[in-house]
Amino acid sequence: MDIAMIGLGRMGANMAERLHRGGHHVIGVDPGEAARTTAAERGFEVSASIAETLAALPVPRVVWLMVPAGVVDQTLASLSPHLSEGDVVIDGGNSYYKDSMRRNEQLQGEDVTYIDCGTSGGVWGLQEGYSLMIGGDQAAVERIGAIFRTLAPAEDRGWAHVGPSGAGHFCKMVHNGIEYGMMQAYAEGFALMQHKTGFNLDLAQVAKAWQHGSVVRSWLLDLSADALARNPQLDGIAPYVEDSGEGRWTVAEAIDLDVPAPVITLSLLERLRSREKNSFSDRLLAAMRNEFGGHAIKTT
Incomplete structure (x- = not known):
């Protein structure tokens, strides 16, 4: 053809x-x-x-x-x-x-x-x-x-x-929204294991174990395992995550249809949060804690 x-x-x-x-x-x-x-x-x-x-x-x-x-x-x-x-x-x-x-x-x-x-x-x-x-x-x-x-x-x-017309891109939009949620769950889980320093976990080893027989095995897990094997501490990677726009469209559609989609919505918001180098909201939270409870403020 x-x-x-x-x-x-x-x-x-x-x-x-x-x-x-x-x-x-x-x-x-x-x-x-x-x-x-x-x-x-x-x-x-x-x-x-x-x-x-x-x-x-x-x-x-x-x-x-x-x-x-x-x-x-x-x-x-x-x-x-x-x-x-x-x-x-x-x-x-x-x-x-x-x-x-x-x-x-x-x-x-x-x-x-x-x-x-x-x-x-x-x-x-x-x-x-x-x-x-x-x-x-x-x-x-x-x-x-x-x-x-x-x-x-x-x-x-x-x-x-x-x-009919539009159905293909609608399904791809929802596909990408689901992808956001899956990626966020993997990221949070591996971050939790990385912070458990007392066990000195080899995250690449854990990921490889999960690749076979686990109920959370997936292609995203395979890619995570490869990334962790190459760069266990993710050195040189900035904590800044872009979004393609399809996550936003998915959340907007969920609102229009009155369908609760909290995981997809929060995963999108986490990407937005990753881009704040000097978060005003976090600084205001610290200021409020100091105002009502006298809690110490860390200065820059």
């Missing part, structure tokens, strides 16, 4: 290479010369021009977007003049699901199908395959199913057409 992969960041390039290995004709498109050079070295065609790429592919075409959520509309505006009836545009990034529903309606007016595909797998997807949560028109999904079967860990698992 002929595919234009727009966006050759690490994940986009990995997906393009997996598709190329699977026998698909892939042209990677990226404005960055360094990204194009690296992608060309990996064996598939590259281009700097959306117009030239689409002109080189037979109609109907498949265009896969792997760009940040904030530039999807801009990318679609560049694409739109070059799209034809029957083309399929797949957004494999972390777009907000309501934006995906809006874009689907917009492209329907141009007789182009928009598919939202929540994609999980990170930098390991090239070797292990990707988990794909697909939303959109069923007939279109079936027509291009070979693409999803190639990207997934196996033809019959790891991917699903989960529902």
Whole structure:
């Protein structure tokens, strides 16, 4: 199948290479010369021009977007003049699901199908395959199913057409919210063991023991075990945790639907807290304790 992969960041390039290995004709498109050079070295065609790429592919075409959520509309505006009836545009990034529903309606007016595909797998997807949560028109999904079967860990698992437009990115949003909570639980548990200095625990050893037979075994635990084996004290890593935005969307959706999601919400707030170098709230807490109880204040 002929595919234009727009966006050759690490994940986009990995997906393009997996598709190329699977026998698909892939042209990677990226404005960055360094990204194009690296992608060309990996064996598939590259281009700097959306117009030239689409002109080189037979109609109907498949265009896969792997760009940040904030530039999807801009990318679609560049694409739109070059799209034809029957083309399929797949957004494999972390777009907000309501934006995906809006874009689907917009492209329907141009007789182009928009598919939202929540994609999980990170930098390991090239070797292990990707988990794909697909939303959109069923007939279109079936027509291009070979693409999803190639990207997934196996033809019959790891991917699903989960529902109509927006459903794919909605499921990926919730997936990432769950991920926040799982990561926070592991982080707190290992911090607790690290502080139990009397036992002198080898955290990498504990993690490896948990990898087999434990009810808390998971891929996140596997990655934690690897990280702790390489750097037991996590030296050189700042206690600063970013968020992709999907945790925020998940919490907002939970509020809108009146669904309690305290673990996901608190895990998001902990990430926000990690970025405060000189917390005003903590300093005010210390000041209040001094005011009502005369408790000592530590000065900087």
